[in-house]
Amino acid sequence: MQITLKDIARMAGVAESTVSRALNDKPGVGQETKAKILKLAQKYNYRPNQLARGLAVNKTNMIAVILAEMDSPGNIEIVKNIEKAAEEVDYQIILCNTNNDLKKEKSYLSLLEANQVDGAIFIGGKLVSSQLLRLSFEEKNPMVLVNRLAEENFFTSVLTNYSQGIYKAVEHLFEQGFRKIALICGDKDNLTESEKINGYYQAYTEAGFSVNEDLIFSTGADRTSGYNAFLEIMNRDIIPDAFISTRELTTIGLVEAIKFGGYFIPDDFAVVGYGDNILTSVIDPPLTVLNEPAAELAKLSFDFLLKLIKDKLEGQQIKVLTPELIVRESSIAKYN
Template sequence: MQITLKDIARMAGVAESTVSRALNDKPGVGKETRLKILKIAKENNYRPNQLARGLAAKKTNMIAVILAEMDSPGNIEIVKSIEKAAEKRGYQIILCNTNNQEDKEESYLSLLESNQVDGAIFIGGKLVGSHLLKASFSQDNRIVLVNRLAEENFFTSVLTDYSQGLYKAVEHLLKENFKKIALVCGNRDNLVEEEKISGYKNALRDSGLEVNEELIFSTANNRQAGYNVFLEIIEGDVIPDSFISTRELTTIGLVEAIKMGGYFIPDDFAVVGYGDNILTSVIDPPLTVLGEPVEKLGKSSLEFLLELINEKMDSQQIKVLTPELIIRESSISKYN
């Protein structure tokens, strides 16, 4: 059982306040008494309750990292980057998953409001709701958004330029002489996915091509959805020569369906995926992807938050990062 401040006081025959002063190297404790207390603490492997100390000092050296969904490898990599940067600065993280549920997000926000954490980083999710907007008007707004959008953004944010990323992917496929490019994306009500759709459309229009809405397919974010959408496409009136898939799990199902149908990548269909991680790395042939700058997203968001915590930020900051197009075999035309 973990020894407490009260236990040390009893063993040393002194008041708890005396133990506290001795352990925190504060005046008002005699030399012999201080040494006696420190010896007892060391022999019993005493560890201070960081949360209790933090609540008293209004600082915990803990940060809440609040994820909208945990089935995104990209989001998990961002969390790892935040954790790595936080440890170097003497902070720990508490990982919270809302599963896109507003009531859970509001509950986790209370950790910040009750000073159980020093700040919060929200990663992904729907349009910022009223509870978060309300928090933004607080003078003690210690919140950073990562890849989270708001109609009126009062938050310091680190964002990925999804539109520019998809623009790059379309440009690449067009250069490889693929003309009928299908987009397999998420729900159009999702602002992140809408940004990707916008980039796809802009690239086609800027290249003098019409946007064919029959080549845009919204699916759920899972492997089976990616598999099923290819079966749907192959039976349709417009058959594409290439695909851009905006999420990792969907991409895996899509590639599986292409292969199971007896088709070859990229001979029959070129494929560009999203996210350069363990899931996309196992696809054969090697997959061309839009690699999200996860390391920079995590590090930048942590640096911004520490500035807010330490009151070193004069005004709201927004940093926008662009995905990198990593070209591999899955999108190289044999006719070039």
């Protein structure tokens, strides 16, 4: 059982306030008493209750990272980089997974309302809820959005330009001579996925080509969905010559289905995936990917939040970053 400040006070025969002053190097404690208290703290490996101490001074040195999708490798990479940035300035994170459930998100918002954390970073998710919008109007609730939108954006935000990312992928495939490009994406009602679809339309329109709706396929975000998407697309009237998958796990399933069907990449189908991580790195041939700048998204969001906490951010800040297209063998036309 962890020793408390009250335990040290009892063993030293002094008041708890005296122990607190000694441990925090405050005046008003004799040298002999201070030495005795410090020795006891060291002997019993005393660690202060950070939350309790934080509540007393309205500061906890903890932030909540509220994640909409735990199964997204890209989101996890952002979380890891936020944690790294936080540790560098002696902050800790509390990770909260909502699984896109607004009721769960509301329960996690209580951490912010009760001052149990100094601020919150929201990663991904549906359109900002009324509860979250209400909290944003109170200065005591510092918060930053990462890849999440609001109808009226009162939030400091760091966003990925998903539309521009997919535009670049389609443009690259056009340059390689591919014209019938299938887009395997998420729900069209999902804000980030709808942005990716917009980028697809824009690239086709500006190139002077018409879009075949049968080449846009909305599916789940898991590996099996990517696999099944390929099978279903191959049963449609138009057979693509290239694929763009907008999420990491569907990309894995897509590639598996292509190979299991006896086809070759890029000889039969070119493929552009999403996310440059351990999952996509093991694909053969080496996979062309759109890679989100996770480290920069994390650093900017944490820096913004820290400034909000310290009341040093001048006005609302919105930063938009563009994914990098990393070209590898999977999208290079054999006879181009």
